[in-house]
Amino acid sequence: MSRDRTLPGLAVATLVLLGVAAAAPGWMVFTLVVSLAQGLVVLGLMVLWRAGLMSFGQSLYYAVGGYTVGLINIQFGLSNALLLVLAAPAVAGLLAFLLGFLLARYRDIFFSMLTLAFAMILYGVLVKSSTLGSTDGFSILTPSFLGPHPGPDATQRLLTGLAALIALLAAALVHRYLKSTAGHLATAIRDNEIRVEYLGYSVHRAIHVKYVLAGILAGAGGAIVAMAIGHIDPEMAYWTTAGEFVFVAILAGAGSVAAPFLGAILFVVLRTYAAQYTPHLWHMVLGGTLLLFIVFLPDGVWSLFERACRPLKRRAPS
Amino acid sequence: MLMIKRKYRDTLRALVRAAALGLAVAGMVFCTGTAARAAGDVKLGIVTFLSGPAAGPFGIPSRNAANLVIDAINQGTLPAPYNTKGFGGATIDPVIIDEAGSTTQVVENFRNLVQQRHVDAVVGYVSSGSCLAIAPVAEELKMLTVFYDCGTPRIFEAHSYKYVFRTSATATMDNVGAARYLKQMFPGDTTYAGINPNYAWGQDSWRDFTDSMKVIEPKSKVTVALWPKLFAGQYNAEISTLLINKQQIIHSSLFGGDLTAFLAQADARDLPKHSRLVLTTGETDMYTFSKHIPDGTIIGARGPYGVFAHKSPLNTWFRAAFEKRFGTPPIYTSYQMAQAILGLKAAYDKAAQEAGKRPDQDEVIKALTYLKFEGVGDAVDMALGNGHQAVTEMAYGTYEYDAKTKTPKLVNIVYFPAWCVNPPPGTKAVQWISGGMKGAKCQ
Amino acid sequence: MTTTVAILVDGAVYASWLFLVALGLTLTFGVMKILNIAHGSFYAIGAYAAASAVGAYVQAGLSPAGGYLVMAGAAAIAGVVVGYGLERGLLRFMYGRDAVLVLLVTYAVFLILDDVMLLIWGANPYIAYQPDMLLGTSTVFTLPYPNYDLSLIAVAAVIGSGLWWALSRTRRGKMLLTVIHDREMSTFLGIDVAKVFTVTFTLGAVLGALGGALTAPIISVQPGIGAEVIVLAFAVVVIGGMGSIVGAAVGSLAAGFAHAAAVHLFPQAELFVIYALMSLVLIVRPQGLFGQAQPRKI
Incomplete structure (x- = not known):
């Protein structure tokens, strides 16, 4: 059995990302922070996906994360980024915990559609909340860090650095979880639930845990993106947002905890270039490229890496 | 020893791979970042x-x-x-x-x-x-x-x-202007309904309009406020509600294709015969949909634009x-x-x-x-x-379609000076309207 | 009283529209287990094809009654071309892959078709009200309704029951049902599953396009109408039970009446009433009203 190189790889990647956050041009830093936020949400989807479940409503927790930041801004005037990226996933996780009792009973398309319905209901409620700006949304306070305000450019870079560290932490924890017995159960649940139950494990509880985990990660992603953009609106909860996450999840592949982040970076960069250089045809460029990826790399972009690593593995035992 | 070596080798590989990726991205940045720009443009x-x-x-x-x-x-x-x-x-x-x-x-x-x-x-x-x-x-x-x-x-x-x-x-002046125009041209009409898209633009428009009506025509009464989804395209149920409620005026900030669809469906069911339509963005449809806008509809263009220019x-x-x-x-x-x-x-x-x-x-x-x-x-x-x-100033007019020449036109156009329909500097629009539009200069 | 009648009529009209759109979706899902997001594009393409065909037809000054045939014909041709092309050219290579993967293929197609339509028809709305206006109105309990809208109810009933009859009473239809129940077994029985898939997908596309075509005279046909309709159609199909024609009918009626009741009685809720209904149904009956519970495999 080849050894697991994920953790050292993640550490190196984080160092590179921190370097980008510190020194790259502004637009690239922004692209990175948006990708990392999206990557966090997709990481949660990956955990569910390994158990054969796909949420079409992860935008629910993404929006809850964003609006938690906004409401803490308004209610308490607090803008500390560290505090906010802890509070948002906590709220999202709590909601996921509650809804999880219901959703853990559902499978396949019914799981997907029920998650979608919940997201759309939140969207409807937010649109009707005119004190929260309805569809226009409202501005988020510039995030602050410990110490004096460092100016807008440095704020964006610090936030990106923070996002990179959170991504590292999340990826490492999820990696550990996936390597644990509970994590390995995912494939078993996907293949045959009843056998898992005969083994004495509660499928219900395993799915509940995964769902909460995904909710927490989406909440963190929503909080980061809210602070990076400086604005939140109900569209965060809309089905198109959720659809994008699913898309990135499939684009990335479920091979490694690093895959969601790689997929998100690829997706955001692609979207950026399509929007800038084919302004009248960016849907087509985006759709076409993604189609090529799905058809020719059905196991996701990550499978390219795995393929590249395979000769290494074969050589390793010698 | 072997273990350490292997670990070292793996880390090195990961580093090389990360560096290659970084270089590729950096290359992309460089290419676009230095795109030539004609001097002086x-x-x-x-x-x-x-x-x-x-x-x-x-x-x-x-x-x-x-x-x-x-x-x-x-x-x-x-x-x-x-x-x-x-x-x-x-x-x-x-x-x-x-x-x-x-x-x-x-x-x-x-x-x-x-x-x-x-x-x-x-x-x-x-x-x-x-x-x-x-x-x-x-x-x-x-x-x-x-x-x-x-x-x-x-x-x-x-x-x-x-x-x-x-x-x-x-958009403040769209709805203040609409209320002022109604008061000036149709002072007897005091019951009104609203059909506005269910998103911020529609909600703000309706709030400004109702607040303005309270100030300008205190006797006025709302029959019903309808909130179709943005880009819903179908308004049968809404039109039935409006037919049942029998108000004199219908205010709408629907726009674009939504407005066109609403007009067509309302026209087919004779809604305009019962109620006068006030369309704050109606001008976009004047030329593309001339035949189906009922005569007597009040039309705005969000300022002195289009036919109001x-x-x-x-x-x-x-x-x-x-x-x-x-x-x-x-x-x-x-x-x-x-x-x-x-x-x-x-x-x-x-x-x-x-x-x-x-x-x-x-x-x-x-x-x-x-x-x-x-x-x-x-x-x-x-x-x-x-x-x-x-x-800018604001204008409203009443629609008429000349079937003979097949041309739409507006009659009874009223121009409202800028300071008649906009809040004075330093005042928030919502407070200005609900506070009675103090300081409005309409002459 | 008037309000009650209005809710019933408005609800029925809205339901028949939902049903026409949801029918193709539920058929494709039932037979092929494909959740087809590009169904929204079929709807939009049908609407565009019908609107431009009717426009050209009226311009030519031909007898207006023929406009309905032109409308339906244009949509059917567009549906066949796009549906058949898509199935043969792309989807058949995806069979056997994970359902979510196929779903995303249809999403990518949906994005691409969005721009294709923009290239063909431009951004300006198309308006084809002649077929709607031509039929006049009837008064139902003091409220005037366009006959065109009322006849949509009949059209939906005819198409729906026609499809149901074809599926459950004809030989070919029964073959299709076999495929639904057990794909492998039907291959053993000598049914050409590949052909069944092609026909089903094309038929689904035609139904979607027809739904768009029949809606075209009521709405203004503009970019983005496909995106607006597809999630609603999904909700309807889920409420009724995926893959069931009767379910789609009941789901449409439930969603239609819920929508109309919300507009008349509680306009604030219009935006999410259908999703609330969907959650409620799924909570009480996870497989939808007419869906068959999947046996858990051992």
């Missing part, structure tokens, strides 16, 4: 809806107007007072991108426009949500940004910006040139886009004259603040929001 970012449901009524007519006006400015063929070439002599090099997509995408595209493509100024944004999200980013990136449409008054009421301007008036050499040129090039008359969004570009030209020209050379951004901003300039339709006064938010 003003690179102007233009953002509007090129796809989605808002492209037809807003995006494409504005993009067309932008292309028309920019070409004419570059050739120096505009009528006075804009008959000089370029922005202070510099040729305009437009970069057009799409406003469609999530707010994340809108902000992402704006940042890339500024930091990757290095534009000198940005003109754009139809959706109020886009404007609210972009304003702080423009400020952060120190980028002169002129909003040309978005209706919400919240932008300059909650914040004061240095780099952000809006050359069109806010005053006669001037500039307006005559604009209408003729637009129709010749694109086959349809310009609608209010075309006017608003032209107005934003002309405002920027006026500021550039003024700043260039004062500086005696190509002005820097701060000089242009100084020139644009509190600027009074000629729009295509009427004079524009950057009087609100510390000189960053325009006011």
